[in-house]
Amino acid sequence: MTIGSFGALPYTYNILADNKNGRTIQGFSHQAKEKMSNYDTYKKFYNYYGQYDYADRFVMAGFNNAATSGFVNGGADFSNYDEEAVNEIIKKGTAYLNVWMYVIREMEDAIDDCSNDCGTTECNDDQVHAWDEAVAFYTGSIPKADGNGGVLLYTLAQKRCANFGTCLVSGDNAGMAGVNDQIFRKFNAGKQALRQGKCTDASTLVAEITSLMSIPMIQGAMRYAHILGEQNQVTDNAEAEGVAFASAVLPLVHFCNAGDAKTIYDNLKTGTGSSTDFGAVKQAFENNYDCLGVKCGDVGGLLSADNVNYFEGAEPCGTDSANGGDPTKPNGGTSIDGSSALTNRVSVAVAITGIVATLF
Numbered sequence: 001m002t003i004g005s006f007g008a009l010p011y012t013y014n015i016l017a018d019n020k021n022g023r024t025i026q027g028f029s030h031q032a033k034e035k036m037s038n039y040d041t042y043k044k045f046y047n048y049y050g051q052y053d054y055a056d057r058f059v060m061a062g063f064n065n066a067a068t069s070g071f072v073n074g075g076a077d078f079s080n081y082d083e084e085a086v087n088e089i090i091k092k093g094t095a096y097l098n099v100w101m102y103v104i105r106e107m108e109d110a111i112d113d114c115s116n117d118c119g120t121t122e123c124n125d126d127q128v129h130a131w132d133e134a135v136a137f138y139t140g141s142i143p144k145a146d147g148n149g150g151v152l153l154y155t156l157a158q159k160r161c162a163n164f165g166t167c168l169v170s171g172d173n174a175g176m177a178g179v180n181d182q183i184f185r186k187f188n189a190g191k192q193a194l195r196q197g198k199c200t201d202a203s204t205l206v207a208e209i210t211s212l213m214s215i216p217m218i219q220g221a222m223r224y225a226h227i228l229g230e231q232n233q234v235t236d237n238a239e240a241e242g243v244a245f246a247s248a249v250l251p252l253v254h255f256c257n258a259g260d261a262k263t264i265y266d267n268l269k270t271g272t273g274s275s276t277d278f279g280a281v282k283q284a285f286e287n288n289y290d291c292l293g294v295k296c297g298d299v300g301g302l303l304s305a306d307n308v309n310y311f312e313g314a315e316p317c318g319t320d321s322a323n324g325g326d327p328t329k330p331n332g333g334t335s336i337d338g339s340s341a342l343t344n345r346v347s348v349a350v351a352i353t354g355i356v357a358t359l360f
Helices: 025-030 032-036 040-049 054-063 083-115 127-139 153-164 178-195 199-229 236-247 250-256 258-268 278-286 343-353
Strands: none
Touching: 025 032, 025 054, 025 083, 032 040, 032 083, 040 054, 040 083, 040 250, 054 083, 083 127, 083 153, 083 178, 083 199, 083 236, 127 153, 127 178, 127 199, 153 178, 153 199, 178 199, 199 236, 199 258, 199 278, 236 258, 250 258, 258 278
16 A cells, blocks of 8 residues: 555455454344343344344355254255355345344443433443444445435335335425334434433334334335245345345244244245245235234335336235325325434434445
């Protein structure tokens, strides 16, 4: 490398031996037992997979073109997948199993700090700083409202709202996923609650945000169930994406109803291909929306290629719509004004995550 007046200097870097970062995304999973085992959402994932580092095991199975090791439920075998497919397993497993849970960990950490009346001198992070980190890991460092930038959970919600007709259609945040609008409103409300020491209010918001964060996973799993089972576009890549999305939400469904979780798993596990029953997957999810804290109007329905009509049999369920519109119409027909929900938080997210989000 060349450094100003010093001129050219020799430089080598061994990513395994010379990495001095305080934490890594893999470390989120390796430290889960220590940092997360008392949190309700994490317990559901541990109870389902039977491994504390389930997220790392999933990703490493992709890297190694191998089967997941030690899973009690939800096992997958990637040994026959091509390079493109295992790349999807690695990317989506990293973001949707590792980072997804760490967002919840940071929110729960904020509640712990609040409940313990901790400040920056007594705890590693005060409650508001921990909450900001949750926002950062949710958003990533390069989000864009049109869904064309970023690789973390915010951008996933943007992509899925376009597939399921749940993007906002009016207001300052037109084009934002309804899920993102709701999440950022709750992020802001949680920040205020923590500043005021209202720990119970903030804890309620954690549960609500967690439910909303599950929606893009449900949408992703249903989308690829349809691609495989109804559109008959059977490829390693499509199957891998279905596996990844299902794996990110199966423990939550299993907590609600083990039989419905098995239905989803059996239809989206590795090797299922064109035998996937989309209707069964859709119904299994919908059976558990109340338990999951999810509304039909937030999930929407899978749009066909014209982005106007739903695929037959893939319409939204029920009659509710959290966005204030008609759930039988794409984008809820009309929607709430989503102004300023995102802009107040993005600068914090960018500042905290920095290079972390670019690892994907």
